[in-house]
Amino acid sequence: xxxxxxxxxxxxxxxxxxxxxxxxxxxxxxxxxxxxxxxxxxxxxxxxxxxxxxxxxxxxxxxxxxxxxxxxxxxxxxxxxxxxxxxxxxxxxxxxxxxxxxxxxxxxxxxxxxxxxxxxxxxxxxxxxxxxxxxxxxxxxxxxxxxxxxxxxxxxxxxxxxxxxxxxxxxxxxxxxxxxxxxxxxxxxxxxxxxxxxxxxxxxxxxxxxxxxxxxxxxxxxxxxxxxxxxxxxxxxxxxxxxxxxxxxxxxxxxxxxxxxxxxxx
Amino acid sequence: xxxxxxxxxxxxxxxxxxxxxxxxxxxxxxxxxxxxxxxxxxxxxxxxxxxxxxxxxxxxxxxxxxxxxxxxxxxxxxxxxxxxxxxxxxxxxxxxxxxxxxxxxxxxxxxxxxxxxxxxxxxxxxxxxxxxxxxxxxxxxxxxxxxxxxxxxxxxxxxxxxxxxxxxxxxxxxxxxxxxxxxxxxxxxxxxxxxxxxxxxxxxxxxxxxxxxxxxxxxxxxxxxxxxxxxxxxxxxxxxxxxxxxxxxxxxxxxxxxxxxxxxxxxxxxxxxxxxxxxxxxxxxxxxxxxxxxxxxxxxxxxxxxxxxxxxxxxxxxxxxxxxxxxxxxxxxxxxxxxxxxxxxxxxxxxxxxxxxxxxxxxxxxxxxxxxxxxxxxxxxxxxxxxxxx
Amino acid sequence: xxxxxxxxxxxxxxxxxxxxxxxxxxxxxxxxxxxxxxxxxxxxxxxxxxxxxxxxxxxxxxxxxxxxxxxxxxxxxxxxxxxxxxxxxxxxxxxxxxxxxxxxxxxxxxxxxxxxxxxxxxxxxxxxxxxxxxxxxxxxxxxxxxxxxxxxxxxxxxxxxxxxxxxxxxxxxxxxxxxxxxxxxxxxxxxxxxxxxxxxxxxxxxxxxxxxxxxxxxxxxxxxxxxxxxxxxxxxxxxxxxxxxxxxxxxxxxxxxxxxxxxxxxxxxxxxxxxxxxxxxxxxxxxxxxxxxxxxxxxxxxxxxxxxx
Numbered sequence: 010x011x012x013x014x015x016x017x018x019x020x021x022x023x024x025x026x027x028x029x030x031x032x033x034x035x036x037x038x039x040x041x042x043x044x045x046x047x048x049x050x051x052x053x054x055x056x057x058x059x060x061x062x063x064x065x066x067x068x069x070x071x072x073x074x075x076x077x078x079x080x081x082x083x084x085x086x087x088x089x090x091x092x093x094x095x096x097x098x099x100x101x102x103x104x105x106x107x108x109x110x111x112x113x114x115x116x117x118x119x120x121x122x123x124x125x126x127x128x129x130x131x132x133x134x135x136x137x138x139x140x141x142x143x144x145x146x147x148x149x150x151x152x153x154x155x156x157x158x159x160x161x162x163x164x165x166x167x168x169x170x171x172x173x174x175x176x177x178x179x180x181x182x183x184x185x186x187x188x189x190x191x192x193x194x195x196x197x198x199x200x201x202x203x204x205x206x207x208x209x210x211x212x213x214x215x216x217x218x219x220x221x222x223x224x225x226x227x228x229x230x231x232x233x234x235x236x237x238x239x240x241x242x243x244x245x246x247x248x249x250x251x252x253x254x255x256x257x258x259x260x261x262x263x264x265x266x267x268x269x270x271x272x273x274x275x
Numbered sequence: 276x277x278x279x280x281x282x283x284x285x286x287x288x289x290x291x292x293x294x295x296x297x298x299x300x301x302x303x304x305x306x307x308x309x310x311x312x313x314x315x316x317x318x319x320x321x322x323x324x325x326x327x328x329x330x331x332x333x334x335x336x337x338x339x340x341x342x343x344x345x346x347x348x349x350x351x352x353x354x355x356x357x358x359x360x361x362x363x364x365x366x367x368x369x370x371x372x373x374x375x376x377x378x379x380x381x382x383x384x385x386x387x388x389x390x391x392x393x394x395x396x397x398x399x400x401x402x403x404x405x406x407x408x409x410x411x412x413x414x415x416x417x418x419x420x421x422x423x424x425x426x427x428x429x430x431x432x433x434x435x436x437x438x439x440x441x442x443x444x445x446x447x448x449x450x451x452x453x454x455x456x457x458x459x460x461x462x463x464x465x466x467x468x469x470x471x472x473x474x475x476x477x478x479x480x481x482x483x484x485x486x487x488x489x490x491x492x493x494x495x496x497x498x499x500x501x502x503x504x505x506x507x508x509x510x511x512x513x514x515x516x517x518x519x520x521x522x523x524x525x526x527x528x529x530x531x532x533x534x535x536x537x538x539x540x541x542x543x544x545x546x547x548x549x550x551x552x553x554x555x556x557x558x559x560x561x562x563x564x565x566x567x568x569x570x571x572x573x574x575x576x577x578x579x580x581x582x583x584x585x586x587x588x589x590x591x592x593x594x595x596x597x598x599x600x601x602x603x604x605x606x607x608x609x610x611x612x613x614x615x616x617x618x619x620x621x622x623x624x625x626x627x628x629x630x631x632x633x634x635x636x637x638x639x640x641x642x643x644x645x646x647x648x649x650x651x652x653x654x655x656x657x658x659x660x661x662x663x664x665x
Numbered sequence: 666x667x668x669x670x671x672x673x674x675x676x677x678x679x680x681x682x683x684x685x686x687x688x689x690x691x692x693x694x695x696x697x698x699x700x701x702x703x704x705x706x707x708x709x710x711x712x713x714x715x716x717x718x719x720x721x722x723x724x725x726x727x728x729x730x731x732x733x734x735x736x737x738x739x740x741x742x743x744x745x746x747x748x749x750x751x752x753x754x755x756x757x758x759x760x761x762x763x764x765x766x767x768x769x770x771x772x773x774x775x776x777x778x779x780x781x782x783x784x785x786x787x788x789x790x791x792x793x794x795x796x797x798x799x800x801x802x803x804x805x806x807x808x809x810x811x812x813x814x815x816x817x818x819x820x821x822x823x824x825x826x827x828x829x830x831x832x833x834x835x836x837x838x839x840x841x842x843x844x845x846x847x848x849x850x851x852x853x854x855x856x857x858x859x860x861x862x863x864x865x866x867x868x869x870x871x872x873x874x875x876x877x878x879x880x881x882x883x884x885x886x887x888x889x890x891x892x893x894x895x896x897x898x899x900x901x902x903x904x905x906x907x908x909x910x911x912x913x914x915x916x917x918x919x920x921x922x923x924x925x926x927x928x929x930x931x932x933x934x935x936x937x938x939x940x941x942x943x944x945x946x947x948x949x950x951x952x953x954x955x956x957x958x959x960x961x962x963x964x965x966x967x968x969x970x971x972x973x974x
Contacts, residue, residue, distance in 0.1 A: 028768065038804040122957075354882055
């Protein structure tokens with residue numbers, strides 16, 4: 010009975026950790042199989058340990074090119090979506106204007122729409138306009154679907170901000186521009202950063218919309234998709250593992266910096 | 276009310292709580308008799324809330340046991356204890372209306388027809404009209420009454436109140452103090468009330484336990500705590516006290532004669548909590564309002580047998596009902612004296628030489644080994660500390 | 666009085682100072698909105714209109730398309746592809762329910778029981794996002810492989826017989842079956858369930874749990890009567906964030922499924938990119954959009970939570 014009681018009290022913890030395991034299992038597989046030396050074109054079954062792929066990550070034709078293209082698109086999409094999205098967010102929170110409801114729905118709808126619908130309709134537009142599919146059409150699409158997420162993130166932050174702070178700044182002789190630069194922007198910064206980070210991740214990882222609007226241009230997710238048909242090189246796992254590690258290290262480092270800053274303040 | 280019934284007695288036996296190396300509550304024994312209104316009073320972090328939570332079952336004691344009447348409940352989870360709590364800032368369920376909040380405990384115990392009971396309870400706290408409103412639609416005082424109703428409807432053996440009036444403004448707080456006292460008299464349930472407000476504790480409770488740093492400093496009815504404090508913490512935390520360092524000169528006939536700065540002071544033996552052999556150091560205490568102030572020219576009119584100290588008025592402030600003087604004397608640099616404004620003596624102005632005198636029966640003696648300043652922040656200071664902590 | 670008149674004059678005339686930002690600010694919101702909203706109108710709203718018009722066109726690639734109000738495309742598309750539609754809704758619903766069942770304990774764990782491990786677990790939930798989801802989905806091919814551990818375990822427990830009988834798996838395989846597709850969908854959209862759940866759980870005042878316990882609610886009753894109702898906003902937005910993308914997804918069905926598990930996304934993708942039958946593809950996409958908007962509106966009305974995003 011003590012064991013049953015022990016189990017019952019920790020049921021939530023055990024179930025939660027099992028879910029966490031489910032979430033992380035594929036990453037473990039990706040990492041382990043980055044050290045595989047597969048027999049044939051597909052890297053799905055374990056053969057033998059090897060570090061070949063890690064020594065020559067760009068050894069697959071076209072992969073590193075697609076990776077750098079994806080990074081470039083992600084950077085520009087992040088910049089574009091963050092600037093446009095932050096502007097909309099400030100307008101929504103700080104000003105009164107007509108057609109507010111329409112603007113809000115226009116922001117909400119892209120997030121409530123299956124990607125395949127947006128992808129297909131955007132392609133119809135580009136085909137009708139006779140646009141050349143490639144870098145620019147991908148970038149346009151990415152800015153479009155990242156925009157709403159930036160607006161949501163920045164809006165949440167600016168809304169929780171005390172409007173009296175801005176009034177206090179104006180009371181202390183700061184003009185509108187100075188108030189914005191010295192008070193509003195620094196306080197909204199975490200929201201803007203969150204929106205930017207989300208944009209980067211969404212753009213870098215996007216497949217469905219890109220697949221429709223890329224023409225013959227190949228981004229990294231499209232390279233992975235194509236390789237699932239032709240044969241998966243081990244180098245894909247190397248890139249996947251490296252991205253996971255970089256993300257974890259980046260978050261840990263930013264947390265350490267944040268902690269130290271907090272301690273200095275205290 | 277049935278005072279001979281002991282099934283509602285709360286007995287704490289050697290109960291204590293430590294978190295790692297920090298001791299929140301030192302092992303303590305405490306009995307709260309059935310039907311009494313008991314207050315745990317102390318500054319924030321003194322262990323009063325931890326003690327309350329151990330009675331409620333929200334905190335497991337590290338040592339000792341909790342008894343309700345004959346039943347030991349130390350290991351019982353909160354939902355199996357016949358004890359209910361009025362939480363700090365109420366913890367009303369935001370998704371349920373007032374009626375369902377009050378009915379919550381009854382429904383959990385499988386009671387089907389709750390309508391009549393809930394309505395009666397809402398009438399008791401004068402909220403019959405608000406039954407279908409959500410908590411956030413009510414004012415602070417109304418929410419507080421819902422919290423009381425939600426707990427009381429279960430007819431607990433003990434009702435625990437954790438700073439129940441802390442979130443209310445001063446005027447409402449006074450009103451609710453009387454309201455709670457009325458309800459307690461009406462239902463006759465044991466109330467254990469945690470507060471940092473000494474005035475609140477004294478107005479409402481029959482018995483007050485003053486806590487400091489995880490220990491009960493003194494326990495008793497409010498008048499006794501005030502008139503005869505046993506430690507400097509209690510003397511300073513409850514109201515204001517003048518404390519004079521003195522040495523025991525002689526003793527006999529139920530009195531101790533002390534030597535303070537060359538003068539003699541008399542202290543009844545029964546009112547001295549320290550050991551008082553000849554030569555021992557003792558702190559002599561006297562409340563400011565017990566002292567009479569006489570201009571030095573009229574010193575001859577002071578009756579025999581009163582304790583006397585001479586000094587000079589350093590400051591006088593007119594409060595309305597009374598005048599508060601600060602007197603500079605050899606035995607105590609800042610003697611506080613409160614004089615009722617019955618007949619004002621025009622000579623009592625700063626700079627005047629005066630004689631302070633009081634009846635020995637109002638004097639109390641404390642162990643001189645304690646800090647003179649323990650508990651001096653007073654209730655106002657403590658409140659600001661509490662706010663910072665929150 | 667004299668002290669008042671001698672007071673120093675204000676640094677700037679008060680009246681103009683007050684008025685200035687307001688008159689300048691009158692057009693500010695529109696300038697702030699203009700570029701972003703224009704972007705959304707041109708590249709999100711306008712394409713929808715183009716798509717609507719494409720869906721009622723007839724013609725061919727060589728001769729070009731013309732709007733002929735040919736609504737029969739819709740009937741033909743529905744008549745031919747209704748199984749894929751139904752399948753998409755069914756798979757997405759199954760994945761959403763699984764996400765809720767799996768995600769709730771983890772969100773609860775992070776919100777109330779993780780203590781100092783909270784940040785680490787949060788990182789572990791989010792970090793997989795940064796590995797391309799296609800790579801992670803391919804890893805399921807290894808996990809669910811025919812001679813892999815999952816198939817082995819299910820086989821030795823004779824569970825594969827049960828799932829085959831239910832039609833979730835076929836023969837001795839998990840890969841290329843509905844089970845594999847639902848498993849992949851669940852995996853891919855689980856974080857979108859966990860994060861909103863966590864947000865709404867974390868907002869719950871811990872004293873409400875104590876209050877429920879104090880009022881005779883056992884731990885599970887506390888969950889049923891207090892915690893779960895208060896986490897409803899998270900449940901609603903989590904299920905939407907899972908169900909909507911899962912319905913339109915075609916990656917999992919393509920990588921982990923077979924021709925028998927094709928979802929509507931696969932059909933739209935094939936029509937658009939391989940068969941180049943634009944009217945049919947546009948009609949299908951339009952039907953999908955309408956169906957989802959309808960279901961979502963109905964769901965939000967039913968759950969009574971209007972303030973979502």
